[in-house]
Amino acid sequence: MQVSFSRFVASCARLLSAMALALGMMATSVSAQAATLTIGGKNFTEQLILSEMTAQYLRSKGYDVELKNGLGSVVMRQGMESNQLDVVWEYTGTSLIVYNKVTEKLDPQQTYDRVKELDGKVGLVWLNPAALNNTYAFAMPGKIAREEGIETVSQLIEKFRTQPKMQFAFDMEFVGRSDGLDPMEQLYDFHLERSNIKQMDPGLVYTALRNEQIDAGLVYTSDGRNKGFDLKVLADDKGFFPAYAATPVVRKEVLDANPKLADELNALSAKINDDNMRDMNAKVDIDHRAVSRVASDFLKQEGLVQ
Secondary structure, three states, rough: OOHHHHHHHHHHHHHHHHHHHHHHHHHHHHHHHHHHEEEEEEEOOHHHHHHHHHHHHHHHHHEEEEEEEEEHHHHHHHHOOOOOOOOEEHHHHHHHHOOOOOOOOHHHHHHHHOOOHHHHHHOEEEEEEEEOOOOEEEEHHHHHHHHHHHOOOHHHHHHHHHOOOOOOOOOOOOOHOOOOOOHHHHHHOOOHHHHHHOOOHHHHHHHHHHOOOOOOEEEEEOOOHEEEEOOEOOOOOOOOOOOEEEEEEEEEEHHHHHHHHHHHHHHOOOOHHHHHHHHHHHHHHOOOOOOOHHHHHHHHHHOOOO
């Protein structure tokens, strides 16, 4: 009886051990298929769409995703460098000038190559850029620009010299950025007094232009409201604004831990361009559709999710 009981105990022990091993293997398998990724995004429409789209897309691939958007550029960068964020969409020009303090003029490919090299030194990997160049531009109300024949920033500045009380609107970052107002004033040889400047949320700049409450404002070239609100985007005839190619950026250790992630994000990046991003921005800002719905519709339309 004692021998039989001992065998029973040993058998139970072996069974429990096997069950523990199986559960451990299952947990490892689930972990490999559902790594936790924190997606970051900035505080304007395009970034809200891109970050939401990325979160939905990666969830469909089996990742456990946390979304943290609505961030300023510098805060988002700090989040990447401090390992609080894993994946973001960043713009080549922003990294080149704001984060890496490079002031030389570079073409789009040179800009991408330089930021890929420099950010690689701090463990941030730039994947394939989208065909989306969301650079800055000055815009005017379309009706006024057509009436006065203004096509370029230089022509706008000539008007300002004769009408020094003109009002210019900027987002909260541009006035103080190293690639912002000060160097632009130097290149185009003009100077705005504090009374000429209105700082506001980026979205309000478009509304103020549409309502002709300001004379000119800083806009993004891929924003759907440029066309929807009949705004004239002025040519940057002296080439001040660098390329701002939207690109997924991932911490190296995250890519190392998730071997499929780079290819998955590159597949997403390959589907995004100026035209479809402008359409998505317009759906949110003009048609007032939910960001989550716009992102979901795009992913389904492009066959990226079921």
